[in-house]
Amino acid sequence: MLDTSRDPVPAPTDVPPGVPVDAPGEEARGCLYALSQPPLMIFLGVIGCLLLVAAVHDLFVL
Template structure:
């Protein structure tokens, strides 16, 4: 016979964190900012100094 009684309450499932949560992390934002600044500096160098 299958026991269908529940002695414990199931833990509430946490909502999965999406991409916006990952983008809000400071180390990732610092990394993306550094990459963006390097790309900007390279493009300005190519446009105005070459």
């Protein structure tokens, strides 16, 4: 049965085994780090060029 009590539940202080703990010296990597990766930028560039070619084709050829 679900616990439907309205009492606040304290956050667990124990970390289960097998869960990696963030090192204090490591910085969180976000969106800007992902966008700085060359394979992703090449992929996004190819997709952008394909969209541009399709748009130009629709506007000027059709």
